[in-house]
Amino acid sequence: MEIDILKDFSFTPVEKSKIDTFDFENVQFGAKFTDHMLVCEYKNNAWQQAEIKPYAPIQLDPSARVFHYGQAIFEGMKAYKDVNDEIWLFRPEENFNRFNKSAVRLAMPEIDETIFLDGLKALINIEKEWVRKGLGNSLYIRPFMIATESGVIASPSNEFLFCILLSPAKSYYAGKIKVQIAEYFSRAANGGIGAAKAAGNYSAQFYPTKLAQEAGFNQIIWTDSTHTKLEESGTMNVFFRINDTIYTAPTSDRILDGVTRKSLIDLAKKEGYNIEVRPVLVDEIVEAAENGTLKEIFGAGTAAVINQIEAFSYKDKMYELPNMDNEGSYALDLKDKLTKIQNKLADDSFGWTVKI
Known part of the structure; x- marks a missing residue:
């Protein structure tokens, strides 16, 4: 050879x-x-x-x-x-x-x-x-x-x-998932190693995730140390759609600078979606779920590209999200466009793909 x-x-x-x-x-x-x-x-x-x-x-x-x-x-x-x-x-x-x-x-x-x-x-x-x-x-x-x-x-x-x-x-698809918003456990801390892709970050998540799974959830949406700001979903960055605007938290000492995350932000802007990178509060997501303006939540990462979230729990109350799959899901549209760029089935105007 x-x-x-x-x-x-x-x-x-x-x-x-x-x-x-x-x-x-x-x-x-x-x-x-x-x-x-x-x-x-x-x-x-x-x-x-x-x-x-x-x-x-x-x-x-x-x-x-x-x-x-x-x-x-x-x-x-x-x-x-x-x-x-x-x-x-x-x-x-x-x-x-x-x-x-x-x-x-x-x-x-x-x-x-x-x-x-x-x-x-x-x-x-x-x-x-x-x-x-x-x-x-x-x-x-x-x-x-x-x-x-x-x-x-x-x-x-x-x-x-x-x-x-x-x-x-193969294509990673685990179906839509249910998540629990963290009220006690934290993924990372200010000044810590949350922004590093360190093995210890993942092992620290296993126990609280195990508890969430035993309670009937797939993953946890992590919050900051005050448990008032939403940060990541499981091992993925997380996005929230309220009405026609997508929100995601800025990177920090606590949040991993995901490659899929930043690609989706740029792609959403190019496609004309309203997207804001700013702190996302637990209270505003709960309020949006209660008044019907919360349309989608989805995680973003290398394995699945996008993983849709169908429901979340906070303070022992379950909030179901509407099924937007046939009504203009932003998550599915962005996933389709990004995977086509990755597979060279669509024009890569960003110059993201590198030939071996």
Whole structure:
């Protein structure tokens, strides 16, 4: 197997690909991975040569600091194959920049653009047969970095491992969901790491989300520390439509600067929708639900692009949203337009798509 690969990378191919045994029609999101992965170590204050090698377990010392002090960050991206069998990334520079912002916040080294972006392109070129064309098909991309230095001293690691994994994905649709507005638990705090894509942010959500699910809800809409402002929905940014205006909270120390979020904001403006980025109060959403002006709530993120919310609970009272699917749903329209841009089925006037 000969690959024309950049001099910056070494390549060790698998002995036999597992692609012929992979069931592309029944894909569980993020559960199975392609033949190869990219790995690169940080030692002696420098990134070493990146290597593309067979997907395999990583061996770490039990005292590796990722296990004890949680220095771990990641990103979520997708690649798409168009009708001409060409492969495209969606705004990869945004993920690269956010990854490094997360690294700085967790006292980790910033990754080189050559390793992250060029390495990703080289890896996908090797795994190009794993990217299936057709609306709804994609290749999910998971770059991550962990602290690997041994020793349980409570200080930042001096050694790290950067990896990129690839996982075939189908269109992610879990149906409309019901959510609970947080009244006690918080996702993040002012001055904290809420704006970083840190592993700890997600583990901290698991327990309150478990409680919400036991109560019959799918997710939580997180609020600020005063529980008066609405911020995120589960692991997604969240949008609210009152009458003909869409609202979403501004980014902050507590809110992740989502790539899908900012893309939807720009797309909504281009399509002529009224959209405002400002703090969204719990009271105004409850009032809008009560007087019938609340039309839609939807989450936005890489996996689902948009996930519609059909009802929410606050102070033990359930509020049902109207079904706008056949009455001009802004959420469905924006999702359709964005996914067509990502799949090269519509003109990309923003210049968001990057060819591999």
